[in-house]
Amino acid sequence: MTRQYHLETGVQRSNAAETKKRAIEERKRLATIDALQRTRRQAEAVVRDLNNVASLLDQSIEAELQSSPTRDPGHFAFPMTARALMARRDNLRATIAALCDEFAKHDRSEWAPA
Numbered sequence: 001m002t003r004q005y006h007l008e009t010g011v012q013r014s015n016a017a018e019t020k021k022r023a024i025e026e027r028k029r030l031a032t033i034d035a036l037q038r039t040r041r042q043a044e045a046v047v048r049d050l051n052n053v054a055s056l057l058d059q060s061i062e063a064e065l066q067s068s069p070t071r072d073p074g075h076f077a078f079p080m081t082a083r084a085l086m087a088r089r090d091n092l093r094a095t096i097a098a099l100c101d102e103f104a105k106h107d108r109s110e111w112a113p114a
Contacts, residue, residue: 050095057088057089057092061082064079064081
């Protein structure tokens with residue numbers, strides 16, 4: 001009578017390889033999520049800084065207009081410095097609005113059904 005041994009090493013190897021492959025994919029997915037969260041936090045910090053700069057520009061504009069004889073931006077005597085500061089402030093606010101729109105768009109897409 002001959003004994004037969006049934007070794008299931010092929011099944012174990014493929015199962016172990018599949019488990020390892022899934023673990024590697026999960027680590028990559030988690031690393032990607034961490035990188036995206038870090039990028040999001042950095043972008044939010046930039047928006048906060050831009051808001052601070054815009055409020056400082058508001059204060060600078062007011063200080064410039066205190067010594068001005070006119071407060072009408074269409075008047076020829078309106079200070080050029082105030083015009084430049086107002087243009088910069090408006091550009092910063094447009095940038096902030098665009099970034100906030102992008103944040104909102106990405107937030108909606110995260111929760112959208114697949």
